[in-house]
Amino acid sequence: MVRSSVKDSLSQLPAPQNPKIRLYNAEQLLSWEPVPPGNGTGPVVYHVQFKYTTSQWSDVNNNPEGVNCVKITTTECNFTKTNISKGFPMHFNVSLRVQAELEGRVSAWVTVPWFQHFRNVTVGPPENIWVTPGEGSLIIKLSPPFDIYDSTVAFQYYVHYWEKEKAGIQKVAGPFMTNSIVLSDLKPLTVYCLQVKAQLLWTMLNISRPGHLSNISCYETMADASTKLQQVILIAIGTFLLLSAMAGACLFLVLKYRGLVKYWFQSPPSIPVQIEEVCVHRSK
Template identity: 70%
Template structure:
């Protein structure tokens, strides 16, 4: 088992139990301890040099104390990556929300954030700094997959120092299409449908011209039977000739008789003019 103590004295004349900091670092079963305080009012003073010492215990037996090298939290603190990262794909953009690596009083310092992002298999870019925990990556290409990492940068106002943090894990997301892309997609679909219809119409027209006779044969109406013959076929006892005579109009059988009177050339000269006039009238 292990136990821990800390001191702010270079001489180590006075040591304090780690439990006084609000952390549980006494009687541990693992050789590690997290000194993150439970509240902002507890923890190591940020502007003090801190020294730790540890020892192992087994029942009533205890090892000698081992002193850890001095450190100053303003200079030696390790800033982890932002936590609870949440990414929402937008129209040609990515909306990123996260929480800070740890809480820090405003009078002691603040965080600034940077986003490392790149299109998959592309060149990495960096955007920042941001003071907000909500970041919008805009100007991206629609319907593309982007990967990103977020990093926090700690600025200590109490001791006028800054410490870069660690990058978060790589996560990838696909952007959504924007209004321009939607319009282009609609136009492309409309043009594609129009071209398809034009090709179909042209193909049909070509086939009609090439197989004109066959098309006429397919679409030619079958010959129809006259109504009189159709009635006769339905009722053979009906005299077909009388039915045809009945339907025939008397005016269809009317004709004019024409008489042509001719004379030899000699006789024609001897015929009086009056006779020719009468004959001509009769012919007309």
């Protein structure tokens, strides 16, 4: 290429420093530090190229689809796959390099070490974690950290959980290969805290990439059938004991103050029969 042939004679521009590729979930982002323009009047522009293992260097000019990183003024090139066609294939071996240019002067190429997305990716926690308390259980539904379009790659999940009152005693359940997980045999009416982690498995090359744990969240399990029966029995016994105590208290008060009670409940005074007859006779 002409650009390569004149590089030595015109390379008075410093090369971009600290180029690095960020591979987080589906993100593919190449970045570097800006090159100072020196005495130049125009902005420094950058030129990114890529190649696969068996191919030649090519400009990133709508290849991969939707990405243009030729004569750009920003210090990053985003290859993130937003659909099945955009971005580098995640199982391909990819190399990248970047060059600065200002007013006809160019810098040396700076190459980033090759990468394979599935080999080098940093896997984040699962998405959309939804927990429903059950009878002595927790039902967990989640989404993978990112979408994959390769039959040789899958996610498996692990759940770290513990009783909230016993934070030092942690258990790990898994691996689970589905997006619906049930933690069973838990204590009823107990608060459990949990974190979920995804692990990427690339079976073609026997590579696994452990992921980050999700944020801690806590939930109280529901009562199971035996616990509900125990609650009913305890309520019945408690009600019986309360009524018995009230009846006993009433009996005690009656016995202690029976004279006063007898006075309260005796029949009202009546008029003597003789006086009543006189009153009746006079009224006639």
